[in-house]
Amino acid sequence: MPDSPYRHLSHAYGRNHFTLDRPFQAILRFHLGTVPDLERLGEFAGKDLYEVADYVDKFGHPEHIMWSVDGERVDRAWMAPSEMRALEWLLKEGAVNRGPHRRGDWFEHFASLYLIADPGIGCILTVTNQTAYAIHKYGDASAQALLPSLIGEEDPIRYGATWFTEIQGGSDLGANRVRADLHEGRWTIDGDTKYFASNAGLAHLALVTARVGPDGRGAKGLGLFLVPEHDREGKRNFLVRRLKKKSGTVGVPTGEVEFHGAQAMLLGDVEQGIYYTLENLMVSRLANSMAALGIARKAYLEAYYYTQTRTTFGRRLIDHPLIRRDLLDLEVAIEGALALAFLAVEGFQKSWTDTPPYGPRYHYARLLTHITKNVTADMSAYVTKVAMELHGGLGFLREFPIERWHREALITPIWEGPSNIQALDLLEVIAKKRADRTLLQEIER
DSSP, X not given: OOOOGGGGTOSSTTSOTTXXXXXXXXXXXXXXXXXOOOXXXXXXXXXXXXXXXXXXXXXXXXXXXXXXXXXXXXXXXXXXXXXXXXXXXXHHTSOTTTHHHHTOOOHHHHHHHHHHOOHHHHHHHHXXXXXXXXXXXXXXXXXXXXXXXXXXXXXXXXXXXXXXXXXXXXXXXXXXXOEEEXXXXXXXXXXXXXXXXXXXXXXXXXXXXXXXXXXXXXXXXXXXXXXXXXXXXXXXXXXXXXXXXXXXXXXSOEEEEEEEEEEEEEOSOGGGHHHHHHHHHHHHHHXXXXXXXXXXXXXXXXXXXXXXXXXXXXXXXXXXHHHHHHHHHHHHHHHHHHHHHHHXXXXXXHHTTOOSSOOHHHHHHHHHHXXXXXXXXXXXXHHHHHHHHHTXXXXXXXXXXXXXXXXXXXXXXXXXXXXXXXXXXXXXXXXTTOHHHHHHHHHXX
16 A cells, blocks of 8 residues: 655654653553553554544544435534544554453553544543443443443444533533423433533433532532433434534534433432532543643654754754754653653542542542643643744644644643633642642652
8 A cells, every 4th residue: 555645744644653752651661560552552643543633634524414315303423434433443443442441440541542642533532431431430220231332342333422511601510501300200401502512413422411400509400411312212312503613623523512301311319410520520631631742742743853854054953952952841841741640640540439429539639630631731832832833934834734733732721621720629629628738748758
C-alpha cells in the first residue's frame, strides 16, 4: 500500500508515539513498577489515527441526519467512516475502555487517552466510559447487561453520553430545569435545555441529570438517569435539535437535545444524584488532563522534528541556542504536568470504588484532580502556542497539523468546568473536607 501524502504535511506522522516518549514510560514505571505494552496503540496513534483525526477536522465534520427517506425522525450524526473504524479499533483492539471495568486498572485507560490525544475522538471514548462507569457502580441488573457493549466486548458497539449541564446555567448545575417524574413505577424526563450535548446523534445511551420532585431545588435536587436512544416500543426517546459548529473538537458531534416524556432508568439512590454526577466528572476531568497533555506532546513532536529539518542563517533551527531553550522549556512544562496528572490518576485509582458518603482518600483525589485539570490545560495552551511560533508562518496555516493542535488545546481550559469553577471546588474540598492535610503530608513525606 503506498504511503499517504499526509507524510508531506506532518513530521510527527508515521512514528510510534509510545516508544519515542521515554518520559511517559518512566512515569508509568514509577507508578506501576513496569511499563504496560502500549506499542500497538502508540503505532496506531502516530499513524492511522493521526491522519484520520486531522482529515476529519478539515473535511469530515459530522452531519445531522434529522429525517429518513421514509419520513421517520432519526436524529443521527453521519460520521466519517474512517473515524468510525478508528473508534471501533480503539474500543475492540485497543481495549481503551475495558481495563477499569474488568481489571480495575485506570492507569492504562488514561495512558491510552494521552496517546490518542485528539480531543474529539477522546471525548467520544470518555463519555462512553463515563456511562459505563455509572452503570458499573450504580446500575441495576438490566443496566449492567449493557456494559459489555460500551467497553468493546460485545457487538454492536454502543456509545454513551453525559448530558449534565444546561444553557441557562452551564457549570451551575443547581440552575438545571430538565425534570424527571415517576409514574406508576417508571421514570420519564422532560425538558429542552440540554445545550452542549456531546455525542448527540451518536449516543445509544446517555447519562442525564434531571430535577426530581416538586421540592427538588438546587444541585441536591438532581437525580442521575440512564436514557436509551429508543424507548420500549422502538421509537426515538429523545430528539437532537441541531449540531454545533465549533472551532475544534470536530470529531465529536455536539448538539442540543430535547426530552418529551423520555423513558429513563434511575441510577442508584435518587437523593445522591448530584454526588454521582460530581464523581463522574472526576473521570472526565482526568480525561481532559490527558487530552491537554497529549495535545501538547503532539505539538511538541511537530516542532521538535521540524526544527531538525528547517535551516536558517546557515544552520538548523535546533542548533540555535534560543530555539534549544524554547524546546527545553516546553519539555519541562510537559513532563512536570505529566507527573502531576499521573499522581492524580493514582489518587483516583485508590478511591474510585468509594461511594457516598466519601472518605479522605476520595476527597484527596478530588483535590488533585482540580489542580491537575487547571495546570494541564494552561500548559497545553502555552506549549501549542510556542510550537506554532517555532514553525513561523507555516504554523498559522490550516493545511499543517500544528495549527489544529493549538485550536484543540483551547478547549481544555473550558471543558469540565473552567478555572474559576475548579478553584471554587478546590476551595470547598479544602475548607470542608480538609483534603489539603493529606497533600501536605505527602509533600513532607
